[in-house]
Amino acid sequence: MPQYPNRQFLDFEQPIKTLYEEIEKLKQTAEKSKIDMSDSIQKLQDAIVEKRKEITDNLTPWQRVQLSRHPDRPYTLKYIEKIFTNFVELHGDRNVRDDKAMIGGFAQLNGETVMVIGQQKGINTKARQLRNFGMANPEGYRKALRLMRLAEKFNKPVITFVDTPGAYPGLEAEERGQGEAIARNIYEMVRLKVPVIIVVIGEGASGGALGIGVGDKTLMMENTWYTVISPESCSSILWRSWDKKEIAAEQLRLTAKDMHGFGLVDEIVPEPIGGAHWDYDEASAILKSCIERNLTELKELDAQKRVEMRIDKYCKMGHWEELMADASMAV
């Protein structure tokens, strides 16, 4: 986890940066003048925590989207490292190649083997390229499916981490059937006989997210978003301009609070004050306990019951109006 001065600050986080700078100044003054300034420094450090809270308490939906993309935010491999032990990464879809935007493998949760799968973003410029910004190609989804089937065969629960701005919209992706790959995953995840827990840890964009996002329980971390299209693309199509992303983010109701309120996700996972990027250990510990609790519950159900409940859950999603039979004839 980066520490100041290596931290990055979003525009609405600038007041925090200012406080850090004040601390630095005090430290320098203390050094030079040999005066004990620890009280003042402590006050500023408390002020930073206060400020982090104040900022995240009042975020607009668009700012929440920005926070979900914070460059210091932990990604899938970080959560795997902090929550699980004995992780063995498994590569390849056995067909085309190994997609670096999608990772997965066996790991243990408190000594019990599970399959972990997730989109992976890069932590620096070079890695971001390698990971294709978390945008998987069809072979990524097919690798994920291969690992899910492996898990099913050996009766291991599946835990997925969703963090993608979307499935990759490329020429080869279309040639290799991006739509089919996502469709197949959604279909197979609906039917998977083992417990499936989904965690949205960052961006949950559209079919690219749902392609590893169908399960018994969907957990959404506090500062993430999840909806049918990114606010930018939505703005460009419905408003015919790239400048309405803030409004699109509002209209889409894409925050964890909204999604939970609609019953489209099962639980909101709290984050450390100011967001997961402030404390990877704490973020992981909170998430770990949520996963443990849900997994324990899910394991109590028999496989068939679990699949029935899963399908029922998705079948209840949607709102429409039903006209009376005779009234519709009268119209």
Add this chain to the structure above:
Amino acid sequence: MKKEREEDFENNLTGEEDNHQEENSKRSWFKRRKKGILTSTADKKETPEGLWNKCPNCNHITTTKELKEELFVCVKCNYHHRIGSEEYYEIIFDNSEYTELFDNIRSIDFLHFTDLKPYQKRLDEIHSKTDLKDSMRVAVGEINGEKMVVACMDFEFIGGSLGSVMGEKFSRAVDYCIEHKLPYLVISKSGGARMMESAFSLMQLAKTSGKLSQLSDAKLPYISMLTDPTFGGISASFGMLGDLNIAEPGALIGFAGPRVIKETIKKDLPEGFQRSEFLLEHGFLDFIVDRKQLKDKLHQLILLFRN
């Protein structure tokens, strides 16, 4: 296809009336479904045979009546004009007779979504203009004497977009198939998910897949027919999940739209990219079927699945 047609189905997803002339001529027969008397756009000449139509692919001029007799396929270049559920039902069901199912379900603006216009206003406007209740209709009828449930999209209803209503109708159609032990055909023609229903639209991908899982367990055949255009959430769910995936010739089919891909890779797309023939070549379709052979082909398939 001789000429690459510029495709802008995203525009239809906005639910805006299309003012583009060519688009209007492509869709002129839809006006028949308008409430009240047939209305024509200003530049259309009405003749006893109906309206004139120009083929968007080869510019061949024909009357709507002639075009209808040819099942809306260009006699000169075999271009398959975009048609709606009514036309498909008339083409495939015996004597054009069928029973419509679940037609009392309508979309509502649950989220109070407003882009350039409130979603509810868009819905009200479309409902006042056409008899369509949403972007998908479901019907049961006979195809050369064999019963089949056919769900079919109407592109003119917000670009055939997938929202809660389509998901629910799809679901009930599957239940109907299971109850009556009937095969299921879905004719897709859609720009993708309905953005105005936000994540509720997205979840329809999981909902419809769940229903297909039940249909599969009941060992009933599901045929997915893709027509021009089929994109986004449809191809990323039930559109690509058929026991058989088939398509009309020359249909544009894909996950990401051509505009988005072009902007991403910063290159022009090869000719024929994302057309039915391209998908067949890459292994994602079982076969391509001409509209004129569709009915007999479906009948043949029903028999093959059963006997």
